[in-house]
Amino acid sequence: DAGVTQSPTHLIKTRGQQVTLRCSPKSGHDTVSWYQQALGQGPQFIFQYYEEEERQRGNFPDRFSGHQFPNYSSELNVNALLLGDSALYLCASSMGPREVSYNEQFFGPGTRLTVL
Amino acid sequence: LAKTTQPISMDSYEGQEVNITCSHNNIATNDYITWYQQFPSQGPRFIIQGYKTKVTNEVASLFIPADRKSSTLSLPRVSLSDTAVYYCLVGALSWNSGNTPLVFGKGTRLSVIA
Numbered sequence: 001d002a003g004v005t006q007s008p009t010h011l012i013k014t015r016g017q018q019v020t021l022r023c024s025p026k027s028g029h030d031t032v033s034w035y036q037q038a039l040g041q042g043p044q045f046i047f048q049y050y051e052e053e054e055r056q057r058g059n060f061p062d063r064f065s066g067h068q069f070p071n072y073s074s075e076l077n078v079n080a081l082l083l084g085d086s087a088l089y090l091c092a093s094s095m096g097p098r099e100v101s102y103n104e105q106f107f108g109p110g111t112r113l114t115v116l
Numbered sequence: 117l118a119k120t121t122q123p124i125s126m127d128s129y130e131g132q133e134v135n136i137t138c139s140h141n142n143i144a145t146n147d148y149i150t151w152y153q154q155f156p157s158q159g160p161r162f163i164i165q166g167y168k169t170k171v172t173n174e175v176a177s178l179f180i181p182a183d184r185k186s187s188t189l190s191l192p193r194v195s196l197s198d199t200a201v202y203y204c205l206v207g208a209l210s211w212n213s214g215n216t217p218l219v220f221g222k223g224t225r226l227s228v229i230a
Contacts, residue, residue, distance in 0.1 A: 004159070033217060042203055042220030043160065056217055090159045092218075105218060107159025 002027060004093050004108035012114045013081050021076040021111045025093030031055075032074040033105060034066060035090040043090055049074050050096050078113075086115045120204045125225040134191045136224050138204030141185045149180060149187045152203045154223070160203060164189070191226075199228045 005024045013019050025032050031050045035043035045058035049068035068074045072093075078085055089112075092105040121139040128134045140149070148167050152160040164171055166178045166187070177190040191198060201223040 035218075035220075040222070042222055043218070045217040045219070048217060058217065088157075092159070104162040104165070107161065109157070110159055112157075 004091055004106050006089075006091050006108040006111050008111060009109070010112045010114075012116065014116050015081055015083060017081050017115075018077065018079045019081060019113060021078075021089050021091075021113070022073065023076070023091030023093075023108060024073045025091075026106045028095070029093035029106070030072050030096045031094045032068060032072065033092045033094070034074070034076045035092065035107075036060070037088040037090055037110070039087070046076070081115045083115050086113060088112050120206055120221050122202075122204050122221065122224045124222065125227070127227045127229060128194055129229050130195055131193050134194050134198075134226060134228075136189045136191075136202055136204075136226070137186055138189070139186045140204070140206045143184050143206055144208065146208045147184075147206050148208070149178065149184075150205045150207070150218075151176070151178065151189045152205065152218075152220075154201045154203065155199075160220075163202075194226075194228045196228050196230060199226060201225050 004026050007022045023032055033048040034046040036046055037043040046060050046064055047057040047066055048055050049066060052068045063079045065077045088110040090110045091108045094105045148165055150165040151163040153163050154160040164173055164176050164178045166180055168180050171178045179188040203220050203223040205218055
């Protein structure tokens with residue numbers, strides 16, 4: 001049973017460029033959330049996709065956008081990269097709205113983005 | 117959202133029991149307490165979740181007092197492989213948002229020494 005996978009593992013970009021990160025959720029999951037983790041900090045919620053729509057969004061500018069495909073995989077796009085966008089980008093998958101007894105999200109290994 | 121406070125770091129020797137306490141004075145009635153573990157260069161991993169009293173699984177125990185203003189994650193007989201950052205999270209679960217965004221603090225960096 002494959003867990004959450006992300007690609008690429010590492011990425012180096014320069015300021016002003018655009019980047020696309022990809023995520024495949026755990027088998028059976030239909031919801032994907034993206035988080036940004038700066039060095040020494042906890043992950044910060046960017047947004048969440050369910051049924052191919054952005055359902056919830058954290059405090060991130062419009063330069064951060066995303067997409068979810070019919071197979072539940074997702075992309076995170078960041079435009080006009082800034083030095084401060086350098087971070088580990090984590091994808092987490094879970095099951096969509098339902099009666100829950102706990103909120104467990106499964107994280108991928110992340111994509112390390114470096115902006116020069 | 118309830119804010120959490122936990123120690124920045126802790127050291128322990130192998131084989132000892134480790135208790136990490138988290139304060140969440142503003143916890144709401146419908147909030148749950150969840151702990152995640154993160155190893156370097158990996159995504160966080162769910163450890164345990166609870167609402168009140170005590171919860172135990174194969175990895176850890178979670179103790180929550182009656183007032184729920186704090187919680188303690190207990191790791192029995194730690195090994196070197198338990199060296200990681202441990203995050204305490206507080207948030208609500210509901211039918212409409214069964215996937216409430218996780219709100220992480222800076223966590224507690226646990227170092228296990230041989």
